[in-house]
Amino acid sequence: MGLTERINQTDQLSYYEGQIPVEYVYTYGLGLEKFFRAIKDDGKFLASRCLECGITYFPVRSFCERCLGKIEDTVAVPGTGKVYAFTVVHLNMDESPKKEPALVALIDVDGTDCRFLHYLTGVEAYEVRVGMKVKPILKAKKDRRGHIEDILGFQPA
Amino acid sequence: MELEKFELGATPLKESAMKDGKVLTLHKKPNLKYAWDNGPAIDRYLAELKKGRIIARKCNKCRRIMIPPRMFCELCWRPTDEWVYVEDTGVVNTFSICYVNWDASRIKKGDKPHLPAVIEIDGASDGMGILHVLGEVEPDKVKIGMKVKAVWKKPEEREGAITDILYFKPMRG
Amino acid sequence: MAYQRVAIVGAGITKFVRRAHETGKELAAQAAKMALDSCGMTMKDIESVSLGTAPDAFDGVHMKGEYLSDGSGGWRKPYMRQFVGGGTGVFAPIHGWYHVASGMFDTCLVVCSEKMSSCHPHPQGAFKTIFDHTTEQALNPTLIWIFALEMNRYMSTYGITKEEIALVSVKNKKNAMDHPAAQLPMEITVEDVLNSETLAWPVNRLDISPASDGAAAIVLASEHTAKRITDKPVWIDGVGWNLDTAYWATRDLYYPRYVEKAARMAYEMAGITEPKREIEIAEPYDPFDYKELHHMEGLLLADRGKAVEMLLDGKTQRDGDRPMCPSGGALGVGNPIAATGLMKVIEIFLQLRGEAGKRQVPGNPRCGLAQAWGDLMQVGTVVVLRR
Structure with a gap:
């Protein structure tokens, strides 16, 4: 059973243009509120630990994904870590070439059981190695607003 | 268990707490733009609207004349068979008198309310309604069962859209 | 048909609020943990997870099923998301029922979470996109249009007045005064509504329920497992769901035929032949006040056009002969879409166990029903519960 009419000339295809008119205001929630406040106000990194399961989450979470237990306490961590994997990005979102390639890495965060996605800075692509020790670089306090971009990136430690 | 014996979650926030920065928030406006393919049925429907006519599709099995037109009959689950022109008149199946805009903002004071209606189109099968709006009528004069006729944009202003019909207005008599 | 009998053994819920500080996954975790605690279970006892949540556009999170998975206990479990718009809150437990009834699993955690406040300034921008993009959105519809159009058709067909329908809102918002999760509990009069x-x-x-943030959860267990967990299991004895044509404007707006088909499916499974007599208590979906009446008729709990008489006679009050929405419903407790339907299931669960506190209806009901409704006014989802 086929459809009774087909359009074989692709230049005859018609379409109707439109938008989905939505805007969002996201709250950070109980966990990330603590995490980003500590970066913004104190330049410190916080993790949270489920005593039941022995897992340390980074960034802070308000519940354990394994037992769903509530986690209220936080623990300070240095924010340093090791490169778990990295990639060199040459294209922008619209697929135009970047002036400078960007280095994106997954970082095993010291003292936690989690990995964190961010940029690498102050290092050339050919110098990056899996397992390389890195540390976070923050914006100046006056420029921090409680945002993932308060961290400029991670550079070799 | 009784709910009363538990401490229930969810921490209510006032909008002011977000505006004052008492809690951290992120504001995002996704840039979502689409070009939706019309497909053969709606392609023809829009092309005919541009010419000032309404076209439907007929299923020769259940004999329904369907509007908006579709290339398959969702009841018989088979391709539809024929194009059929229907009238640009119809009957109000139901209506509303609406004081809010699509984004939940309120219409301006003194502006006429929106008059959305389901209109059963003459020449299509019984109960075949489309969503449109009413015009040239006072809100308190609208009645279910009222006969209405399409008021079209000028031919040179039509663009092949449902809005080529500006609104439906009551027919005299 | 051979399947395992399935019971609800635990329940959890967050407060329903206009705007929560918590993220959607944090709300889900709070409700899910409470459900586990309520029956002394842990995630180790949970073999499968069913998540219900409404359009991604509300939260502004794409792939919301994946996003909510950690808060819903989906970590390294067979996990499945259900979605039929407003009908999701009863659809998710139906799928949880499947997981267990099929014999695949002995337990299932069902979680429904919604965070509508992320959509700014109002979820209507997201609601607009449920209309057909080419033939309807250009008319700038709001979701309220379809309710207004349906309500008008319903009122005109049966000669029902706004004053009469307003009584549903008065009743449900008052019932919500006794619900600890309620967002809009209030004592109002018909005049206040008008x-x-x-x-x-x-x-x-x-006449309308509010936009809300909130979550709810239940734990399901097979018969032999349930009896180890609780001496008060509430059995899911019937499930049903049904969908009408996608062309909403061509449907009989005064009567939800698809709800009737869903109800008949659930009644047949539960062996119910006289729903008016056998369903002692119900939570029909009430996002708008007329919908409670509309759905009572679709559920065959009232004759067509006659639900309003039961309302006027006081039969649907909490102390009446056939209590409807004793929780306070979406109108009173709030309407975080998917979580609302599950809140209704939880209310019947508590009522049948005699654990509804100040909301408890008299007469020790044995059989009740919860229903939700959604997509573009076309889906009905029903569960029949018995103790």
Whole structure:
């Protein structure tokens, strides 16, 4: 059973243009509120630990994904870590070439059981190695607003 | 268990707490733009609207004349068979008198309310309604069962859209 | 048909609020943990997870099923998301029922979470996109249009007045005074409803449930497992769901035929032949006040056009012969879409166990029903519960 009419000339295809008119205001929630406040106000990194399961989450979470237990306490961590994997990005979102390639890495965060996605800075692509020790670089306090971009990136430690 | 014996979650926030920065928030406006393919049925429907006519599709099995037109009959689950022109008149199946805009903002004071209606189109099968709006009528004069006729944009202003019909207005008599 | 009998053994819920500080996954975790705690279970006892949540566009999170998975206990479990718009809150437990009834699993955690406040300034921008993009969105519809159009058709067909329908809102918002999760509990009069802002005649502000953030969860277990967990299991004895044509404007707006088909499916499974007599208590979906009446008729709990008589006679009050929405419903407790349907299931669960506190209906009911409704006014989802 086929459809009774087909359009074989692709230049005859018609379409109707439109938008989905939505805007969002996201709250950070109980966990990330603590995490980003500590970066913004104190330049410190916080993790949270489920005593039941022995897992340390980074960034802070308000519940354990394994037992769903509530986690209220936080623990300070240095924010340093090791490169778990990295990639060199040459294209922008619209697929135009970047002036400078960007280095994106997954970082095993010291003292936690989690990995964190961010940029690498102050290092050339050919110098990056899996397992390389890195540390976070923050914006100046006056420029921090409680945002993932308060961290400029991670550079070799 | 009784709910009363538990401490229930969810921490209510006032909008002011977000505006004052008492809690951290992120504001995002996704840039979502689409070009939706019309497909053969709606392609023809829009092309005919541009010419000032309404076209439907007929299923020769259940004999329904369907509007908006579709290339398959969702009841018989088979391709539809024929194009059929229907009238640009119809009957109000139901209506509303609406004081809010699509984004939940309120219409301006003194502006006429929106008059959305389901209109059963003459020449299509019984109960075949489309969503449109009413015009040239006072809100308190609208009645279910009222006969209405399409008021079209000028031919040179039509663009092949449902809005080529500006609104439906009551027919005299 | 051979399947395992399935019971609800635990339940959890967050408060329903206009705007929560918590993220959607944090709300889900709070409700899910409470459900586990309520029956002394842990995630180690949970073999499968069913998540219900409404359009991604509300939260502004794409792939919301994946996003909510950690808060819903989906970590390294067979996990499945259900979604049929407003009908999701009863659809998710139906799928949980499947997981267990099929014999695949002995336990299933069902979680429904919604965070509508992320959509700014109002979820209507997201609601607009449920209309057909080419033939309807250009008319700038709001979701209220379809309710207003349906309510008008319903009122006109049966000669029912706005004053009569307003009584549903008065009843449900008052019932919600006794619900600890309620967002809009209030004592109001019919005049208050009629005098509230006209949004889209015949719909006034107090005819409508609010947009909400919130989550709910239940634990399901097979018969032999349930009996180890609790001496008060509540059995899911019937499930049903049904969908009408996608062309909403061509449907009989005065009667939800698809709800009737869903109800008949659930009744047949539960062996119910006289729903008016056998269903002692119900939570029909009430996002707008007329919908409670509309759905009572679709559920065959009232004759067509006659639900309003039961309302006027006081039969649907909490102390009446056939209590409807004793929780306070979406109108009173709030309407975080998917979580609302599950809140209704939880209310019947508690009522049948005699654990509804101040909301408890008299007469020790043995059999009840919860229903939700959604997509573009076309889906009905029903569960029949017995103790």
